[in-house]
Each structure stands twice: as C-alpha cells, then as structure tokens.
Amino acid sequence: MAAEPVLRLKNIVKKFGAFVALHGINLDIRDGEFLTIVGPSGSGKTTLIRLLVGMDSPSEGEIWLNNSRIDKVPANKRPTCMVFQSLALFPHRTVGQNIEFPLKIRGVGAAERTARARELLELLRLPPHYQEKRITECSGGEKQRVALARALAFDPEILFFDEPLSALDYRLRKTLEKELKDLHARTGKTFVYITHSLEEAMVMSDRIAIMREGKLEQLADADGIYTRPVSRFVAEFMGEVNLFDVEGTAQGGLHGRGVEVHVNGQMEDIGISLGQGERGTLMVRPEFVRILESSGTSDFIVRGILRAEYALGSRIQYEVEAADGSRLSVEKLREDRYQGAIGDELVLGWDLDSTHLIRED
Amino acid sequence: METGRTTRIVLYAYGVLAICFLYLPLVSVGFASVSQARYLSFPIRRYTIEWYGEALDSHTVSSLLTTSFTIAVIVTVISLVVGFFGALAFARYQWRYRNLFQKFILLPIFFPQAVLGLALLIWFNSVGIIPSWKTAIVAHLVWISPITTLIIAIRAYAFDASLEEAARDMGASTWTVLKEVTFPLLLPGVVAAGLFAFLLSWGNFPLSLFTTGVDSTLPEWLYAKMVSGYSPLVPTLGMLSVLASLAILFAAFLVLILAKSFKQARGTE
Amino acid sequence: MEGLDRKLGVFSALPIFIVLAITFLAPLFVVAAFSIMPAKVFSLANVPDFSAYATFLQQGYWKSLAWSLGMAFASTLLLFIVCWPLAYGMAKVFGKFTLVVTIAVVVSLFVSENIRLFGWVLTLMKGGLIAGYLEAWFGVEMESPLYTVPIIVFGLVYVYFPFMLFPLAQGIAMVPDDARQAAADLGASRWRILWEIDLPLAAPGIVVGSLLSFVLAAGALAESKLLGGQAVIVFADEIETAFTYGQNWPLGSALSMVLILIVGSLAIVGVSKIDLDAIMGRKR
Numbered sequence: 001m002a003a004e005p006v007l008r009l010k011n012i013v014k015k016f017g018a019f020v021a022l023h024g025i026n027l028d029i030r031d032g033e034f035l036t037i038v039g040p041s042g043s044g045k046t047t048l049i050r051l052l053v054g055m056d057s058p059s060e061g062e063i064w065l066n067n068s069r070i071d072k073v074p075a076n077k078r079p080t081c082m083v084f085q086s087l088a089l090f091p092h093r094t095v096g097q098n099i100e101f102p103l104k105i106r107g108v109g110a111a112e113r114t115a116r117a118r119e120l121l122e123l124l125r126l127p128p129h130y131q132e133k134r135i136t137e138c139s140g141g142e143k144q145r146v147a148l149a150r151a152l153a154f155d156p157e158i159l160f161f162d163e164p165l166s167a168l169d170y171r172l173r174k175t176l177e178k179e180l181k182d183l184h185a186r187t188g189k190t191f192v193y194i195t196h197s198l199e200e201a202m203v204m205s206d207r208i209a210i211m212r213e214g215k216l217e218q219l220a221d222a223d224g225i226y227t228r229p230v231s232r233f234v235a236e237f238m239g240e241v242n243l244f245d246v247e248g249t250a251q252g253g254l255h256g257r258g259v260e261v262h263v264n265g266q267m268e269d270i271g272i273s274l275g276q277g278e279r280g281t282l283m284v285r286p287e288f289v290r291i292l293e294s295s296g297t298s299d300f301i302v303r304g305i306l307r308a309e310y311a312l313g314s315r316i317q318y319e320v321e322a323a324d325g326s327r328l329s330v331e332k333l334r335e336d337r338y339q340g341a342i343g344d345e346l347v348l349g350w351d352l353d354s355t356h357l358i359r360e361d
Numbered sequence: 362m363e364t365g366r367t368t369r370i371v372l373y374a375y376g377v378l379a380i381c382f383l384y385l386p387l388v389s390v391g392f393a394s395v396s397q398a399r400y401l402s403f404p405i406r407r408y409t410i411e412w413y414g415e416a417l418d419s420h421t422v423s424s425l426l427t428t429s430f431t432i433a434v435i436v437t438v439i440s441l442v443v444g445f446f447g448a449l450a451f452a453r454y455q456w457r458y459r460n461l462f463q464k465f466i467l468l469p470i471f472f473p474q475a476v477l478g479l480a481l482l483i484w485f486n487s488v489g490i491i492p493s494w495k496t497a498i499v500a501h502l503v504w505i506s507p508i509t510t511l512i513i514a515i516r517a518y519a520f521d522a523s524l525e526e527a528a529r530d531m532g533a534s535t536w537t538v539l540k541e542v543t544f545p546l547l548l549p550g551v552v553a554a555g556l557f558a559f560l561l562s563w564g565n566f567p568l569s570l571f572t573t574g575v576d577s578t579l580p581e582w583l584y585a586k587m588v589s590g591y592s593p594l595v596p597t598l599g600m601l602s603v604l605a606s607l608a609i610l611f612a613a614f615l616v617l618i619l620a621k622s623f624k625q626a627r628g629t630e
Numbered sequence: 631m632e633g634l635d636r637k638l639g640v641f642s643a644l645p646i647f648i649v650l651a652i653t654f655l656a657p658l659f660v661v662a663a664f665s666i667m668p669a670k671v672f673s674l675a676n677v678p679d680f681s682a683y684a685t686f687l688q689q690g691y692w693k694s695l696a697w698s699l700g701m702a703f704a705s706t707l708l709l710f711i712v713c714w715p716l717a718y719g720m721a722k723v724f725g726k727f728t729l730v731v732t733i734a735v736v737v738s739l740f741v742s743e744n745i746r747l748f749g750w751v752l753t754l755m756k757g758g759l760i761a762g763y764l765e766a767w768f769g770v771e772m773e774s775p776l777y778t779v780p781i782i783v784f785g786l787v788y789v790y791f792p793f794m795l796f797p798l799a800q801g802i803a804m805v806p807d808d809a810r811q812a813a814a815d816l817g818a819s820r821w822r823i824l825w826e827i828d829l830p831l832a833a834p835g836i837v838v839g840s841l842l843s844f845v846l847a848a849g850a851l852a853e854s855k856l857l858g859g860q861a862v863i864v865f866a867d868e869i870e871t872a873f874t875y876g877q878n879w880p881l882g883s884a885l886s887m888v889l890i891l892i893v894g895s896l897a898i899v900g901v902s903k904i905d906l907d908a909i910m911g912r913k914r
Binding site: 053054055074075076077081082084085086088089090091092101102105106150151154 | 806808809811812813814815816817818819822826827830831
C-alpha cells in the first residue's frame with residue numbers, strides 16, 4: 001500500500017469565540033488506511049471531524065484532499081461522507097430509499113439505483129427484501145449496516161465515522177467492529193473513524209491518533225500506542241497501568257520511589273535511561289508483572305501487601321499496596337491465578353524488556 | 362451544516378417584520394383613540410384624551426366592562442377545575458379511552474366559533490333558556506376549557522410519574538398524592554392556563570356574539586358599533602380593552618417575580 | 631398501579647367531558663335535529679323533512695359556500711408560504727428570539743379579533759394610517775384596498791396567522807438535525823433538503839396547521855363583515871341571517887350542518903393525524 005496522503009491537514013486551528021477547540025493539528029491520512037482518532041470527550045475530536053466532513057470550516061489552516069484545497073467547500077460539495085453517531089437514517093424512507101438517496105441526488109436513473117442498492121445490501125450481508133423494509137422496523141445492527149450501505153452508495157473518497165457504535169450493546173459492538181474491519185479490507189476505501197474507546201480503535205485500525213485538549217498527542221499503530229505511549233495521559237487512557245516517578249542517577253542508572261532497580265548498564269541500549277537529575281515515568285502494564293517467591297529476583301522489584309482481588313472474566317486483577325502507600329495492579333490469566341489470600345505480603349517483579357520510559361517535557 | 366449568516370439575518374428581519382405586521386393595526390387604533398376629530402382621518406392634527414374620560418364616565422361602558430369581567434372570571438374558574446383533571450386524564454393516567462379522549466378534547470378547537478355560537482343559541486332556545494351573560498359563560502367554555510386542558514397537559518407530560526408512585530409507596534392516599542405532589546407540580550401550568558382562560562374570554566368575540574342575549578360584552582358592543590358606523594368611542598374602548606389585557610399580563614408577571622423572590626428568600630434562610 | 635390509573639383516568643376525564651357534552655355535543659345534536667324540520671318552526675316536535683336542505687341547493691347558498699371555501703383555501707395556501715420561513719427560524723435558528731416571537735404572537739391573540747380587524751380598517755381606509763401619511767409626506771394618492779375579496783383573504787391570513795405558525799414550528803422542530811446534515815453530506819442542495827427531508831418530516835405539523843387554518847377560515851364571519859363590506863356574502867353570514875333576520879331555524883341548521891360536515895370531517899382527519907403524545911413531549 002502506497003503511503004501517499006489522500007487527506008492532508010495543515011496546522012488546523014478552530015476557535016469558538018475565545019475558546020480554542022483545536023490548536024494547530026497536522027495530520028496526513030494515507031490512501032486506503034483505517035485511521036482512528038481517539039480522545040476523551042472535550043478533546044476536540046468531534047470538532048475535527050466536523051471540519052473534515054465540511055459541516056464547519058477551520059479558523060486557520062488548510063485541508064487538502066488529493067490535490068485540491070477543500071477547507072472552504074461545504075459538505076454537500078465534498079466527495080467525502082460520514083456515518084453519523086445517530087446514523088441519521090431518514091425515518092420516512094425505506095431501507096432501499098435510504099441507500100439510494102445519494103444516487104438520487106446525483107440524478108442516477110431508478111433502475112440503476114435499485115440495482116446498486118441491491119449490491120450494497122449484499123455487501124453488507126442484508127437480505128434483498130430489506131429494500132422495502134421501513135427504517136423504524138430495523139434492529140440496531142441492521143440500521144448500522146443500512147447507514148454503511150448508504151454511505152458506500154455515495155462512493156466517497158474517504159468515509160468518516162463519528163462513533164457509530166457507541167449506542168449499541170457490548171456484544172453487537174464487538175461483532176460490528178470486526179465487520180467494519182472486514183468491510184474496510186473488502187472495499188479498500190480510506191476509513192477515518194472517531195471514538196472515545198481506545199479498545200474499539202485497537203481492534204480495527206491501521207493507525208491510531210490520540211487527541212487531548214485540542215492537540216494531537218500521539219500517532220502510531222496499536223502496538224506502539226499500547227507499549228510505547230509518549231505520555232502518562234496516553235498510558236493511562238489505554239486502561240490499567242503502573243507508573244513510577246524516576247530520576248537518573250550519577251552512575252547512569254535509575255532511582256525511583258517505591259521501586260527497586262536491579263539492572264545496570266543494558267538500560268541504555270533499549271533507551272531506558274535518564275541523565276543525572278532528569279525526571280521521567282517508568283511504565284509497566286499489569287499483565288507483565290509477576291508475583292515472585294520471597295527470594296526471587298527480577299530487573300524491577302516492588303514489595304507490598306495484597307489488598308484486593310477482582311475477577312475480570314478471563315483474567316484476575318490484584319491490587320497490591322506498596323510500602324510507600326501507592327497501589328499497583330497485577331493481572332494474571334485465570335489458570336495462573338495466585339493461590340494465597342488477601343493480606344499476604346508479596347514480592348512483585350518485572351523485566352526490563354516489558355518496561356517503557358515516558359519522558360515528558 | 363450551519364445556517365449561513367445572510368440567511369440568519371434575513372430570518373431575524375422577517376421575524377421582526379411579522380411582529381410589526383401583527384401589531385400595526387393596534388397602532389392605528391391607538392392613534393385613532395387620541396384623535397380629537399369626530400371623523401377620523403390621518404395624519405391626526407389634534408390630539409386629545411377626552412374620549413377616554415368620556416368612556417370611563419359612561420354607564421354603558423362600565424356595565425360592558427362588568428359583564429366582560431364577570432364572564433371571564435367565572436369561565437376561568439370553571440375551565441381551570443375541569444382543565445386540571447382533564448389534563449391528568451389527557452397526559453398522566455394510562456386508561457382505556459385516553460386516545461379517544463385526547464382527540465375529543467381537541468375537536469372543539471377545530472370548529473369555527475361563530476358556527477358554534479349559533480348552534481349554542483339554538484340549543485339554549487330549544488330547551489327554553491333565555492340567553493343572557495350567563496349563557497355566554499357556557500359558550501366560552503366550549504373553546505376555553507380544551508385550551509386550559511392542553512396547557513396544563515403540557516406540564517403534566519413533563520412530570521415524572523414515579524414521584525406520585527413514591528408518595529403512594531410511602532402510604533399517601535390518592536387524595537393526599539393529588540394535594541401534596543400532583544397539584545404543586547402542575548401549579549405553573551395551572552397559572553399559565555388561568556391567564557390564558559381569562560384573557561381569551563375577555564377578548565372573545567365570535568362566541569359571545571350570539572349567546573349573550575340582551576346583555577353585551579365589550580368586544581360585542583364594539584362590533585355592533587363598527588358595523589353600524591364610526592364612533593370615536595370605538596378606538597378608545599378598543600384601546601381600553603387592550604390596555605386591560607396588558608395590565609393583567611403585567612400584574613401576572615409581577616406576581617410571578619414576587620413569588621420567585623419570596624421563594625428564594627425563604628430558601629436562603 | 632394500572633388498575634388505579636384506569637379508574638383515575640375515567641374520573642378525571644369526567645368533568646371536562648360533561649362540560650363539552652353540554653356545550654359542544656348537545657348543540658350539534660340540536661342543530662342536526664332542527665335541520666330536518668320543516669321551514670320556520672321553532673320546536674322539534676314536527677314531522678321531519680329535508681326541505682331545508684333542498685332550499686340550500688335551490689336558492690344559491692352553495693355560491694356563498696364556494697366563496698367561503700375558496701377564500702379559506704387561498705388563505706391557507708398563503709399562510710403556509712408566509713409562515714414557513716418564520717416557523718423554520720423559530721424551530722431551528724432563533725434560539726432566544728423564538729421566545730420573543732412566541733410571546734408576541736400569543737399576546738396578539740388576547741386582543742379581540744374584531745378590534746384588530748378594525749385596526750386594519752383604520753390602517754387601510756381612505757384617509758387611514760397608510761393612505762393619510764403617504765399623501766401628507768410624499769403627496770402620493772392611494773386607492774383604499776378595502777371592501778374587496780383580496781382584502782378578506784388578507785384578513786383571514788392575519789387572524790389565523792398563529793394557528794398556522796405554531797403547528798408548523800412544532801412540525802419543523804420534529805425534523806431531526808442529523809437527517810438534514812446527513813442529506814447535505816450526501817450531496818443534497820438546500821432546496822433538495824427542503825423537498826426530500828423537511829417537508830415530509832414536518833408533514834404532521836403542516837397537516838395540522840393547514841387543516842386548522844382552513845377550517846377556521848371557512849367558518850369566519852368578522853373578516854368579511856369588517857374588511858370586505860358587502861363584497862361577498864360568506865357562508866357563516868348566510869347562516870347568521872337565516873337564524874336571526876330570517877327566523878328560519880331549520881334552514882340555518884341545515885346550512886350549519888353542511889358547514890359542520892365539511893369542517894367536522896376535516897377536523898377529525900386532522901385530529902386523528904396528530905400523535906399528541908409525541909408533539910407535546912411525552913417523557914416516558
């Protein structure tokens with residue numbers, strides 16, 4: 001797949017009166033990729049997608065689609081389209097009429113429209129007789145598919161999604177996430193997806209862009225975001241994580257509160273080192289933390305008392321209170337569950353290669 | 362999709378224009394009421410308020426005002442009582458014929474009032490009732506009690522039925538629930554409905570026209586004069602009627618503000 | 631709880647039902663009964679016949695009916711066109727200004743319609759507000775538009791303005807914004823959105839507003855009397871004459887019945903189209 005940008009955002013700023021919703025976003029979206037923009041509410045992701053679709057125009061900056069500048073072009077003149085959070089299906093039209101709508105606007109003849117709608121129903125795995133079905137009679141998942149079919153009927157250069165799955169129940173959401181990923185592969189279109197759920201983003205996306213307070217915090221693939229976050233914000237946004245404040249020592253090692261560091265030398269090789277007096281955050285995900293024998297050893301060690309145990313389904317989560325009062329979480333697969341009891345004194349340890357150092361300015 | 366700036370400006374201008382269009386005739390009436398000439402023509406050369414003095418001194422006028430006022434008060438009271446319960450049946454309780462009932466309440470509003478007035482006249486005559494200001498009350502109710510019902514119903518829709526259930530759950534009887542929960546919650550709707558009932562009855566003309574017998578309300582008397590020829594008292598009394606409506610609106614507004622500040626004062630104690 | 635609701639529903643409905651039975655149903659029955667009485671009787675204790683309806687057909691009353699219905703139709707059409715932009719503004723654009731417009735329009739309803747119509751007479755008559763000032767300031771002489779058919783239609787548009795405006799605004803408010811946005815996103819122009827989305831989805835409001843305006847205008851009396859002079863005799867005027875001046879109750883009743891049947895069937899269609907729970911904002 002060529003890494004040619006289909007959509008290019010240059011220093012996009014959006015202000016609402018005195019409030020700055022977007023502070024200079026730069027982003028290249030590659031042709032044919034599935035890019036997900038993730039952020040908590042208020043991070044500016046919805047503002048951004050409204051600009052991308054053309055429902056609003058940026059205060060500063062430029063948006064380029066292929067070789068034409070589109071930031072001043074209204075939504076109805078842009079060759080892109082969006083699947084709305086509410087889906088925005090026309091309640092007074094049948095499934096077929098909804099799908100045909102963009103073709104009708106373009107003046108496509110009735111026979112061709114019907115044929116195209118039938119193809120799309122098939123693509124979305126809906127039975128052909130749904131053409132006559134009323135929107136109000138469709139289930140949540142069916143509506144989702146109809147909205148997708150309608151957007152595909154438009155044949156957009158880029159298909160945008162504004163959290164279309166957020167209103168659905170967990171199981172249906174999981175199914176549709178996979179279907180969307182599959183649909184992306186089958187159509188080869190560029191998908192730009194907005195969500196507040198990083199979990200959703202991880203399942204589907206080629207690349208993930210994380211937004212925070214109107215800025216782009218990190219842009220990477222799922223693996224990069226999960227294991228090498230650039231900030232505490234990204235690390236914590238992805239769910240459970242253990243973070244330690246650390247400082248570089250004179251010997252080139254690390255000194256941290258509440259954590260014993262038992263490695264020297266090789267830390268530099270994998271980038272986990274700080275200059276003398278430099279501060280950083282050491283990160284380890286709960287599933288990489290091991291519960292050691294009392295005499296066991298590891299690159300990093302924390303001692304504490306087991307305070308609570310939570311069943312998470314396939315995994316068990318343990319909450320451990322360290323000597324300095326901070327709390328750590330540890331996760332084990334069910335078959336590896338810890339056999340002791342609440343109140344036990346534990347020694348926790350993990351290795352250098354499952355550790356990441358966050359340097360924030 | 363934002364509405365464009367130009368579109369917004371045009372729409373606002375249109376709104377202002379529409380309001381001017383609604384009130385322009387009253388401006389004319391206002392000017393006419395202070396013109397000295399016995400035969401009105403614009404531009405007005407001499408202004409006077411003598412017609413107001415004459416109107417207020419006249420016995421006819423005071424009896425017209427009394428009749429209109431009495432009718433409006435009684436109509437308000439009755440339409441509020443039936444409207445309050447009607448609204449509960451309309452919006453709040455789930456009962457078998459609720460849908461049919463809703464449509465039935467709406468039907469009189471869809472009928473031309475002059476025709477209803479005539480029908481009422483025949484009905485009174487055929488059962489031997491001689492029309493007077495009392496029959497006008499009955500006539501006004503046909504149109505005004507559905508309106509009070511609808512206004513209170515809007516409030517009843519917004520209200521959370523679980524509040525009543527909670528009160529009942531704590532042992533309150535149906536009557537106590539009504540008094541302690543339902544009525545206080547619907548009170549704003551009742552006040553608004555009362556205001557509408559009074560003002561609509563006060564200004565009503567087509568229903569009064571055929572149903573007051575020898576008595577006459579203010580709008581009716583004005584109509585008779587308008588059709589039979591111009592009198593300088595017509596604009597004056599018209600203005601007086603409008604001013605009375607405004608005064609009542611203003612008074613209601615004041616009471617509302619006072620009640621609010623009183624509540625706040627009690628709340629901060 | 632359901633059984634209690636059912637009982638309370640019936641009891642609460644009773645008072646207003648009784649009021650409307652006395653003030654609405656009973657008069658309609660009496661009129662229906664009188665309409666099949668022989669001419670010029672004042673009691674229902676006569677042998678029924680249909681002579682009054684025959685008179686309606688033979689004596690040209692249908693002309694007045696045609697005028698009334700025609701003017702009602704014209705005014706409804708005009709009202710729809712005039713009210714749509716304002717209703718759209720109120721539902722989608724104005725924000726706080728919607729409240730200003732609403733209050734202004736409602737307060738105007740509190741003023742007797744005959745006083746307001748009389749105001750138009752003063753405004754439009756020869757030497758009235760407009761003609762008088764035009765002549766005094768610009769030396770332009772203007773013919774008074776009073777006492778013609780168009781001015782009656784104008785009066786109907788003026789008086790029934792709120793009855794079209796509010797249902798329309800309510801109807802447009804029910805058009806979901808995202809459907810309009812999605813249509814724009816899929817390439818529809820402003821006119822296309824109006825045609826494909828706004829009009830069909832606001833249809834309940836359009837139907838109610840139009841029926842209400844039409845029905846009320848068809849039975850209107852004051853507009854033609856005050857503004858129209860004797861330009862045309864409207865149907866409500868004929869009914870009044872039959873009852874009062876003509877002292878022919880059966881004829882008046884038959885004429886009323888004709889109007890009531892037309893108006894009533896439209897009203898029932900209109901009322902049955904309304905999902906009151908949806909329009910009035912049911913929360914459950």
